[in-house]
Amino acid sequence: xxxxxxxxxxxxxxxxxxxxxxxxxxxxxxxxxxxxxxxxxxxxxxxxxxxxxxxxxxxxxxxxxxxxxxxxxxxxxxxxxxxxxxxxxxxxxxxxxxxxxxxxxxxxxxxxxxxxxxxxxxxxxxxxxxxxxxxxxxxxxxxxxxxxxxxxxxxxxxxxxxxxxxxxxxxxxxxxxxxxxxxxxxxxxxxxxxxxxxxxxxxxxxxxxxxxxxxxxxxxxxxxxxxxxxxxxxxxxxxxxxxxxxxxxxxxxxxxxxxxxxxxxxxxxxxxxxxxxxxxxxxxxxxxxxxxxxxxxxxxxxxxxxxxxxxxxxxxxxxxxxxxxxx
Amino acid sequence: xxxxxxxxxxxxxxxxxxxxxxxxxxxxxxxxxxxxxxxxxxxxxxxxxxxxxxxxxxxxxxxxxxxxxxxxxxxxxxxxxxxxxxxxxxxxxxxxxxxxxxxxxxxxxxxxxxxxxxxxxxxxxxxxxxxxxxxxxxxxxxxxxxxxxxxxxxxxxxxxxxxxxxxxxxxxxxxxxxxxxxxxxxxxxxxxxxxxxxxxxxxxxxxxxxxxxxxxxxxxxxxxxxxxxxxxxxxxxxxxxxxxxxxxxxxxxxxxxxxxxxxxxxxxxxxxxxxxxxxxxxxxxxxxxxxxxxxxxxxxxxxxxxxxxxxxxxxxxxxxxxxxxxxxxxxxxxxxxxxxxxxxxxxxxxxxxxxxxxxxxxxxxxxxxxxxxxxxxxxxxxxxxxxxxxxxxxxxxxxxxxxxxxxxxxxxxxxxxxxxxxxxxxxxxxxxx
Numbered sequence: 001x002x003x004x005x006x007x008x009x010x011x012x013x014x015x016x017x018x019x020x021x022x023x024x025x026x027x028x029x030x031x032x033x034x035x036x037x038x039x040x041x042x043x044x045x046x047x048x049x050x051x052x053x054x055x056x057x058x059x060x061x062x063x064x065x066x067x068x069x070x071x072x073x074x075x076x077x078x079x080x081x082x083x084x085x086x087x088x089x090x091x092x093x094x095x096x097x098x099x100x101x102x103x104x105x106x107x108x109x110x111x112x113x114x115x116x117x118x119x120x121x122x123x124x125x126x127x128x129x130x131x132x133x134x135x136x137x138x139x140x141x142x143x144x145x146x147x148x149x150x151x152x153x154x155x156x157x158x159x160x161x162x163x164x165x166x167x168x169x170x171x172x173x174x175x176x177x178x179x180x181x182x183x184x185x186x187x188x189x190x191x192x193x194x195x196x197x198x199x200x201x202x203x204x205x206x207x208x209x210x211x212x213x214x215x216x217x218x219x220x221x222x223x224x225x226x227x228x229x230x231x232x233x234x235x236x237x238x239x240x241x242x243x244x245x246x247x248x249x250x251x252x253x254x255x256x257x258x259x260x261x262x263x264x265x266x267x268x269x270x271x272x273x274x275x276x277x278x279x280x281x282x283x284x285x286x287x288x289x290x291x292x293x294x295x296x297x298x299x300x301x302x303x304x305x306x307x308x309x310x311x312x313x314x315x316x317x318x319x320x321x322x323x324x325x326x327x
Numbered sequence: 328x329x330x331x332x333x334x335x336x337x338x339x340x341x342x343x344x345x346x347x348x349x350x351x352x353x354x355x356x357x358x359x360x361x362x363x364x365x366x367x368x369x370x371x372x373x374x375x376x377x378x379x380x381x382x383x384x385x386x387x388x389x390x391x392x393x394x395x396x397x398x399x400x401x402x403x404x405x406x407x408x409x410x411x412x413x414x415x416x417x418x419x420x421x422x423x424x425x426x427x428x429x430x431x432x433x434x435x436x437x438x439x440x441x442x443x444x445x446x447x448x449x450x451x452x453x454x455x456x457x458x459x460x461x462x463x464x465x466x467x468x469x470x471x472x473x474x475x476x477x478x479x480x481x482x483x484x485x486x487x488x489x490x491x492x493x494x495x496x497x498x499x500x501x502x503x504x505x506x507x508x509x510x511x512x513x514x515x516x517x518x519x520x521x522x523x524x525x526x527x528x529x530x531x532x533x534x535x536x537x538x539x540x541x542x543x544x545x546x547x548x549x550x551x552x553x554x555x556x557x558x559x560x561x562x563x564x565x566x567x568x569x570x571x572x573x574x575x576x577x578x579x580x581x582x583x584x585x586x587x588x589x590x591x592x593x594x595x596x597x598x599x600x601x602x603x604x605x606x607x608x609x610x611x612x613x614x615x616x617x618x619x620x621x622x623x624x625x626x627x628x629x630x631x632x633x634x635x636x637x638x639x640x641x642x643x644x645x646x647x648x649x650x651x652x653x654x655x656x657x658x659x660x661x662x663x664x665x666x667x668x669x670x671x672x673x674x675x676x677x678x679x680x681x682x683x684x685x686x687x688x689x690x691x692x693x694x695x696x697x698x699x700x701x702x703x704x705x706x707x708x709x710x711x712x713x714x715x716x717x718x719x720x721x722x723x724x725x726x727x728x729x730x731x732x733x734x735x736x737x738x739x740x741x742x743x744x745x746x747x748x749x750x751x752x753x754x755x756x757x758x759x760x
Contacts, residue, residue, distance in 0.1 A: 100645065118645045121429055141429045142645050160642055161699065162430040163677070178433040180677060183699040184642075203699040229742055231704040 027283050028086070028325045029290050030071055031299055032059035033316025039073070039089070040299075040315035042290070044283050044324065047301060047311050053089045056082050061103040062321040065128065066110035071323070072128065074101040074115070081115060083128070086325060095131050098124045103144055107170065108152035116143040116157060123157050125173060135173040139166045147188030147197060154212065156197060158185035165199050165208075167215060177215045181208045189238040191247075196262065198247060200235035207235050207249055209265060219265040221249075228254050237280040239289060241304065248289055248302070250277040257291060257300075259307050273300035273309050281322045292319035387435060387682040389427075391669055392462035393420050393442045394450045394477070396469035396492075404607040416468050416491055417442055418654035419662025423669025425653065427676075436676050438669070447473040451480045458484060463684040466668050468492035468661065471502075478504040485684045487691070489668035491661055494605075495545065496748060499712040503755035508691070508713035510664040510671070512633045514549040516747035520631040520719035520731035521624060522553035523745070527733040530598035531559040534621075536567050536590075536613070542605040550601060550625070557736075562595045567609055587616035594618065601625040628723065631731070634663030635722045640730075641703040667700050667715065671708075674698040702730070704743070712755040716743045 028050075029042040037059065041051040056075025063072050070092065071084045081095040081104065098117030101124075105114050112134065115124045123143055125135040140162025147156040148170075155168040158181070165188055167177040182204025189198045190212065197210040207221040223233045234252030240262065241247075247260040256270040257277060274293025277300070281290050289302040292315075299319060301311040395417065403410060412418075420440055427438040441462055443453040447469060454465060454477070465481075466489045467474055475498075478488050482504075490498060490509040494517065499509055512520075525531065533554065537547045547564075554561050567590070591600070600617055602625040604610035610627035622628060636647065636657030650658040675687040675696065690696055692713070697705035702718045709716050721729045732742045744750070 100648075118642070119648055140433065141426050142642060159430075161426055161646075162433065163674075163699075164430070164433060166433075175433075180434075183697060183705055203703070203705045204697070205705070231742060234703070 027327075029281065029283075029299070030062060030064075030086070030323050030325075031290075031292060031315050031319045032062050032073060032321040033318060034058055034060055034294070034320040035318035036316035038316045039071075039084075040319070041089070042299065042313055042315070044288060044290075044301075047313060049313060049315060051089065052316060055084065055091075056080070060320045061101070061116075062323045063104055063106050063113075064323050064325060066106065066108075068326045070128075072104065072106070072113065073321075074104055076100050076102060081113070081126070093131065095126050095128065096124075096133055097126065098122050098136070103146050105146040105148045105155070107148060108150070112170070114146055114148070114155055114157075116146055118142045118144065118160075121159070123155070123168065137168055137173050137175065139168075139175065140164050140178075145186050145188040145199070147190055147199075149190050149194055149212065150192050151194065156188040156190075156199075158188050158199060160184045160186070160202075163201075163204075165197070165210065167212075179208075179210055179215050179217070181217075182206045182220075186236045187238050189240060191240045191244045191262065192242065193244050196240075196244075198238045198240070198249075200238055200249060202234045202236055202252065205230065205233045205235065207238070207260075221260060221265050221267070223251060223254075223258055223267060223270075225251075225254055225256060225270055228256075236278045237291070239280045239282055241282075242286045246304075248280060250280055250291060252276055252278065253295070255293075257289075257302065257309075269307060271302055271307060271309050273302070274298045274312060279321050281324050283324050284326050290322050290324065292322050294318045294320065386437060387676075388437045388439060388461075389464070389672060389676060389682050389687075390439045390441060390457075390460070390462040391420065391424065391464045391466065391672060392454060392457050393417055393440060393466045393665070394454055394469065395442070395444050396447055396450060396473050397445060398470060400606075402606075402608050405609070405611045409607060412654075412656060412659075414654060415659055416466075416661040416665045418650070418656075419658065419665035420466055420669050422650050422653050422662070423666040423673065425649070426666075427669060427673030430673060430677055434677055434680065436682060438673060440669075447476055451477055454481065454486075458486060463487065464668075464672050464687075465489070466491055466665050467507075468665075471495045471498055474498060474507070475502060475504070478507050481506060485688075487684075487688050489665075489671075491664040491668060496549070499714045500748060500754040503712050503757045505757040508668075508671075508708055508715070510667045510715045511661070512664075512717070512719055513714065513747050514546050515552060516714075516719060517631040518546070518549035518553040519556065519746045521629070521721060522550070522557045522559055523731045523733040523736050524629075524631075524721045524729050525599060525624065526557045526559055527735070530622075532562050532596065532598045533559060533601040533624075534594050534597035534599070535561050535564045535601045535603060535625075537564060538567050538604040538606065538609060540606050540608075543603050546605050546626075547603045550603065561601075562597050565590070565594070567604075583612050584616060587612055588618045591616075591618040597621060599624045599629075602627055629721060629728060630723075631719050631721055632660045633717065633719060634658060634660045635720050635727060637722065637726050638701070638720060640727065641701050643701045646701050663700075667698070667706070670700065671696075671698050709744070709750070711750050711753045711758055713758065714747065716741065718743065719746060 026045040031040040043050045057077035061074040079099045081097045083092040097115045100119040101115045103116045113126045123137040140159025142160035145158035157166045165179045182201035184203035186202045187200045197212045199208045209219045232253040237250035239248045249258045259268045275295035277291045291300045299313045300309045303310045424438045424440045488507045494514045496513045602610040604626040614623045675690040697707045700706045706717045732745045736745045738745045
């Protein structure tokens with residue numbers, strides 16, 4: 001017993017020493033800066049920007065290839081999608097997309113990329129290896145949000161002026177259902193159990209939770225923040241914790257992220273972040289949630305367990321999209 | 328869970344369709360997808376692909392009529408860039424129809440636009456014929472008195488008129504009509520939008536130059552009201568009566584270069600020159616020709632408007648692009664106002680899953696109604712006079728400057744009601760009867 005108690009501190013300090021040499025969570029976060037035509041790289045261990053590089057014009061939606069090697073970015077004003085090497089940040093190639101690509105999502109097969117083309121009411125499907133267009137799917141006016149079911153069978157696209165969530169079968173690439181939601185739907189997000197699909201409506205100021213099995217709306221979530229005018233509550237980005245228990249919803253110019261219980265659909269709290277908060281991304285360990293704050297040019301870091309904003313990291317102008325490397 | 332069986336596909340059909348109807352809906356749906364290839368298809372072939380024996384259930388259609396009064400301008404606008412186009416307003420309505428049809432193909436609804444030009448009596452006669460054929464929603468671009476004559480001729484009939492051609496406050500106040508809604512902003516809304524920006528900017532001292540027309544007098548009243556409402560001061564008013572001559576005279580600038588500074592001489596200290604020239608016959612002569620260097624605001628320079636061709640915020644880029652592809656010109660405010668009227672009808676149809684006149688009319692008038700219009704917030708209609716409730720753009724000729732309501736101007740119910748005549752002040756009785 002006494003031998004153990006003298007050994008323990010030594011073991012602990014040894015463990016700390018090892019931990020310091022090889023930090024367990026040195027993920028890299030990549031933030032697209034819409035106004036700067038640049039990409040900020042954040043070391044989530046140091047919580048600071050370690051690199052900024054110029055990329056294509058008006059970068060917005062960003063995803064990472066399954067193996068973490070490529071960054072795939074919508075460069076909207078170049079009317080294409082560009083691939084960069086995640087390590088060297090060197091340009092690899094461009095993918096054909098329709099005009100003005102905004103948001104994209106990668107199929108779990110790691111190959112098929114689905115791109116929303118706001119300008120011609122289409123979702124374009126591209127093979128990222130061969131760079132070939134596989135299919136074009138007609139959807140509503142101004143397609144935007146792209147939510148892929150975790151099993152890869154269903155893609156949900158939202159159209160901003162049609163105000164619908166379009167359910168697309170990823171085998172046939174045909175729409176099989178359309179659910180009307182509130183004005184200007186922006187983001188669609190499945191939970192990992194595939195029992196809920198969350199859709200944010202920016203102008204309607206609500207979030208609809210849809211049952212993917214029968215496409216019925218289970219709940220419509222409203223927001224009210226004391227001292228914040230109702231018009232500035234504009235839900236956009238959505239992220240759901242790995243255990244499916246908590247959803248985070250970015251509320252745009254309300255400068256807050258709502259924390260929502262996914263079983264009761266009650267808002268538990270509002271976390272104050274930077275201005276015009278839009279997109280969000282978890283670190284792979286789900287410890288932190290990073291938010292892009294367009295109007296204040298920074299990224300807020302939310303401590304997921306404590307539901308608190310713990311840091312603000314200055315990035316480029318009008319940060320828009322964010323993704324974190326899986327390793 | 329996501330297996331796509333026939334039963335899941337059937338979920339496409341709205342709830343009001345019977346199982347038999349759902350099957351025919353399916354056929355129509357894929358036919359419509361195949362047929363929809365851009366605006367040409369949407370405009371020229373708005374009718375569904377006929378499905379024998381079942382077409383009755385397969386399609387719901389809504390017809391919208393655009394009536395445009397032939398109005399003679401006394402003088403063309405000063406700048407060649409501002410010359411009107413014969414399809415002003417109509418092109419915006421066409422875009423609204425195309426947008427509604429893209430949505431409609433998922434809901435089994437189709438929209439069609441009819442257009443009539445002529446004098447007010449022709450338009451009344453034509454609209455009555457069209458009404459018999461099913462055009463219950465009418466977008467009207469006509470002079471104030473013509474609009475009153477037109478709406479009174481339609482009184483008692485199942486008709487909803489949208490005013491896109493007039494900013495006159497009286498049409499929403501003492502002369503309001505129960506069958507007219509307004510997607511054009513009022514003079515008082517426009518004046519308030521600019522006034523809020525100037526007050527926010529701390530430029531509260533205005534030198535107001537007012538033109539000779541009756542419209543100018545009414546707009547000047549709106550600015551006097553706005554100054555009082557938001558704590559600005561009109562330090563001096565000058566009536567502009569100088570005859571600047573024909574716009575297209577070869578030359579003339581030599582004299583204008585002398586006339587404007589002389590006219591502006593000896594004014595009291597001011598922060599901005601507020602030019603009130605609704606008919607655009609002299610205002611554009613003011614920038615860079617004033618006696619003391621001051622910004623020009625009002626009818627030229629920094630102007631308030633419901634829309635501007637440079638606006639790209641709130642997803643506006645795609646909207647502008649769609650319009651340019653359709654009309655081969657930039658979008659004007661009246662195009663936006665007409666688009667909004669068509670979208671309001673479309674929004675009511677998609678929210679209610681109905682096309683019958685009364686359902687759509689009542690829904691648009693209800694507090695539940697809202698529609699997105701590329702302004703960042705939901706737009707709706709004021710319950711006391713049918714005026715659209717919307718943010719207004721404050722812009723220079725080339726570039727968006729700001730949007731009003733400005734930060735810090737508060738309201739008990741909606742900050743959008745800080746623009747224009749508010750409920751407690753309204754003189755409209757037709758809406759409460």
